[in-house]
Amino acid sequence: MVSEGERRQTTIYDVAAAAGVAPSTVSRAFSRPGRVRAETAERIRAVAAELGYRANPQARALTTTRTGMLALVLADVTNPVFAEVVRGAGRACERDGYTLLLAETEESAEKERAMVDRAQGSVDAIVLTSSRMSDAAIRQIAKVEPLVVLNREVPGVPSVLVDFEPAMRRITEHLAELGHRQITYVAGPEASWADGMRWRGLRLATEHLGIRLRRVGPVAPTVAGGQTAVVDWDDHRTSAVVAYNDMVAIGIVRRLTASGVRVPEDVSVVGFDNTPVGELVTPALTTVAAPLRALGETGASNAIALAAGARSRATDPIRLPTRLIVRESTGPARD
Amino acid sequence: MVSEGERRQTTIYDVAAAAGVAPSTVSRAFSRPGRVRAETAERIRAVAAELGYRANPQARALTTTRTGMLALVLADVTNPVFAEVVRGAGRACERDGYTLLLAETEESAEKERAMVDRAQGSVDAIVLTSSRMSDAAIRQIAKVEPLVVLNREVPGVPSVLVDFEPAMRRITEHLAELGHRQITYVAGPEASWADGMRWRGLRLATEHLGIRLRRVGPVAPTVAGGQTAVVDWDDHRTSAVVAYNDMVAIGIVRRLTASGVRVPEDVSVVGFDNTPVGELVTPALTTVAAPLRALGETGASNAIALAAGARSRATDPIRLPTRLIVRESTGPARD
DNA sequence: ACGGCGGCGGCAAGCGGTTGCCACTTGTTG
DNA sequence: CAACAAGTGGCAACCGCTTGCCGCCGCCGT
Structure with a gap:
């Protein structure tokens, strides 16, 4: 039953008047359960509902300093x-x-x-x-x-934060089990904290397992970035590469594939993040899922x-x- | 120079006192440019900056009824x-x-x-x-x-809204140009307004070009959904299928491919939405980009x-x- | 019978801005 | 020179809700 235009919001004052109580009581009926007699509260609620009352969040926030x-x-x-x-x-x-x-x-x-x-x-x-x-x-x-x-x-x-260290260790172990003895890490943006952590984790793990680790990049965290990462691949190939993330990994795979290198037969590639695409791409990406x-x-x-x-x-x-x-x-x- | 704990936010009153003007003037200095002499406004701004004054959005909203x-x-x-x-x-x-x-x-x-x-x-x-x-x-x-x-x-x-009708017409024309005479549409969620529009657009376009149109579904708007869409494919095959969206299209392609049907040699598949994955998948998806x-x-x-x-x-x-x-x-x- | 106390409700003072209106200055005009 | 308008600034009343405090009432203990 809303009439035309500019209807002012109904306030606790309206409700108070309609219910025959003080505004403060209306306020308490809503925000201080128990502070008001049950029946009174009930009546107020009913009136409020009838009038379509809705608390004004700004006004509330003004006094409580909490905005929700x-x-x-x-x-x-x-x-x-x-x-x-x-x-x-x-x-x-x-x-x-x-x-x-x-x-x-x-x-x-x-x-x-x-x-x-x-x-x-x-x-x-x-x-x-x-x-x-x-x-x-x-x-x-x-x-x-x-x-x-x-x-x-x-x-x-x-x-x-995502616990990168065990993640990188798992990757390294997985690769080691498959017989890989050297890994290339393709780094993401330098400013990225995550990149630092991944690199660090990888270094620790490879050291521990006696695997040779090389680093290239940084590259943009995109497919295009990944493609640029392997331009001079022939000079520094390793049998496995770990990418900053899935996008980069996909870029790497594409580039490799395009130049006749087969994945995973010739080189293994692992991504990071478990992005949905990783599963859809060919070959499907080995990656790590972060929560x-x-x-x-x-x-x-x-x-x-x-x-x-x-x-x-x-x-x-x-x-x-x-x-x-x-x-x-x-x-x-x-x- | 912030001291410990519970520091009250500085208000226009603080600024007013420090600048030797009334609170209303401070308010106007900020929200009513020109209403206050330029020098005064400048001074107030300076004091405000010094004190680290920041308007309280809730208080403002209370009177203006605009929260931004x-x-x-x-x-x-x-x-x-x-x-x-x-x-x-x-x-x-x-x-x-x-x-x-x-x-x-x-x-x-x-x-x-x-x-x-x-x-x-x-x-x-x-x-x-x-x-x-x-x-x-x-x-x-x-x-x-x-x-x-x-x-x-x-x-x-x-x-x-996205103008679906021309989009569906373009798809249809593209397919027609390639010699396709029948199309299967794989529908998305029934509740979806977009699905209705796509189907409608496709119907119009195919009618106009004298192409046979069939509809299957609805299916979930996911890869899995797409895969379920072509279970009984052999009974009703058409040379082209238009999917509700890219995910469904990918599902269809996978299913088809898995059962020995080649895309696009045996059947053409088109998606919708130009999702990033569409480009990464094999074969890369023909699709329509919506703005x-x-x-x-x-x-x-x-x-x-x-x-x-x-x-x-x-x-x-x-x-x-x-x-x-x-x-x-x-x-x-x-x- | 009286003081005390707990339960319930109202009063009124804010919270931090905005704004209508008035007052005072200056500058302008006839 | 008086009348007036424009330019500035201040006063105070809100905006809608919360909350400290007070008062009233009925009940209990002694």
């Missing part, structure tokens, strides 16, 4: 890896009655700053994914606002907990386990 | 199609200084309702992508809040315009053009 919103900032939703993280964060938010605010930085540190800045006042907590900002900047934000970083380690700031959804989810819910007052600051990072997925792009080394 | 936020609700960010839309909407928001609020419904109409409900009070406008709600429900929301729907036509509600980014962008900016007072309600839907991308999954019909 969580900001997730990341580089690119279009990247399946991040999309998965968004999904996880969304779930956590829904569970806790929070609203998700999404900020895409498109890889720019300044944009990231700007978005965080903007969000700051509007949200109860912030989750930074693969941040491009400096440790100092991040720490600065963390002291003003509940903050958790994903896939990044900033001392003193809560973080949750991206869980990353987003625990990140968000920790942030929310922080906002709710959990003062568990100086904790160690939470590390999420990975899983090696062996498909067709890896095979026995041809001696 | 836009809600984008969609089923699944994990779907590249939607991810692209998000990206577009994000761009539009950034351009206009808006903040993006993202709601994932995971295909559930109830969740969609709930999220819209929640968002309602917090945003200036809403963009619904491939909504699962009834026309009536959507219209209801539209009369309370600026709303635009994407890929959906609801009379009286502003909408922007998804633009869809999100114009949707969002129209919604923002609406919020800003544009009363261009009863307009016709905006239709965005598509582009046929011919790759390797289509070829001459073998007579």
Whole structure:
């Protein structure tokens, strides 16, 4: 029964008047259960429903300083890896009655700053994914606002990250079992924390197993990037290559295949991230699955907990386990 | 120079005191350029900057009833199609200084309702992508809040959509040119407005060109769905099949290939959406590219315009053009 | 009978901005 | 020189909700 135009939202005052109580009582009926006699509360609820009352979030936030919103900032939703993280964060938010605010930085540190800045006042907590900002900047934000970083380690700031070391070890073992004695790592963007961790993990593992490791790159984390990685392949071939991620791996495979090198007969290629494409491509990619959804989810819910007052600051990072997925792009080394 | 703990945010009152003016002047210095003498404004700005003043969005919203936020609700960010839309909407928001609020419904109409409900009070406008709600429900929301729907036509509600008809015509012509005289359409989810449009467009085009059209499905809009679509292929084979989307097309190709049917030599397959995978798969998919980014962008900016007072309600839907991308999954019909 | 207490509801003061209106200065005009 | 308009700044009343505090009432203990 809405009449035309500009209808003012109904407020607690309207409800109060209609129910014959004070506004404060209406407020309490909703936000302070038990503080009001059950029957009164019931009556108020009924009247409110009848009038279509809906609390004004801004007004509430003004006094409580809590908005019930969580900001997730990341580089690119279009990247399946991040999309998965968004999904996880969304779930956590829904569970806790929070609203998700999404900020895409498109890889720019300044944009990231700007978005965080903007969000700051509007949200109860912030989750930074693969941040491009400096440790100092991040720490600065963390002291003003509940903050958790994903896939990044900033001392003193809560973080949750994919546990790369065992992942790289598993890859190395897998390759070693197949008889490979040297591996090429094709690096991703230098600014990438993940790249650093993967390289490090790989170095540790190969050292331990006595495998020779070579590094090329950095290349763009894309198919095109992967293709550029193997231009001078003949001069430095190894029987196995580990790529920064699936896209790069696919690029490598294509390039190799195009120049007559067969995968996995001639060289084995392993990706990272378990992107959906990895399964669809020929040969299907051996890769490692990271719990991206869980990353987003625990990140968000920790942030929310922080906002709710959990003062568990100086904790160690939470590390999420990975899983090696062996498909067709890896095979026995041809001696 | 931040001291420990619970520091209260600095407000216009603090700035006013420090600058020796009234709070209202501070307010105007920021939100009403020209209303205050230039030098005064400058001084206020300086003081504000010094004190690290940041307007409280909630307080502002309380009086202005404008939050500067836009809600984008969609089923699944994990779907590249939607991810692209998000990206577009994000761009539009950034351009206009808006903040993006993202709601994932995971295909559930109830969740969609709930999220819209929640968002309602917090945003200036809403963009619904491939909504699962009834026309009536959507219209209801539209009369309370600026709303635009994407890929959906609801009379009286502003909408922007991919122009399917020419797209399907292009597909049909392409196939006809290759000598195909019958086409199978593998349908997507029944609830999908897009599916209806694609089928309709295909019917029109095939009729016009005198091509026989058959329909199978519906199937899930996934690779698995596509695989189930061709179980009884031998009984009803056509030389060409048009799939609901790229995923389904890939499923079809795999199934066909697995049972010894070659693509495109024996049958041509065309997808829809120009998902990134389409290019990576073998054979690379012929498909149609929809301007998804633009869809999100114009949707969002129209919604923002609406919020800003544009009363261009009863307009016709905006239709965005598509582009046929011919790759390797289509070829001459073998007579 | 009286003081105390717990349960319930109302009063009113904010929260941090915005804005209509008024007042004071200057500059302009007849 | 008076009247007036434009340019600036301040006052104070909100916006809608929360919350500390007070008051009223009925009940209990002694």
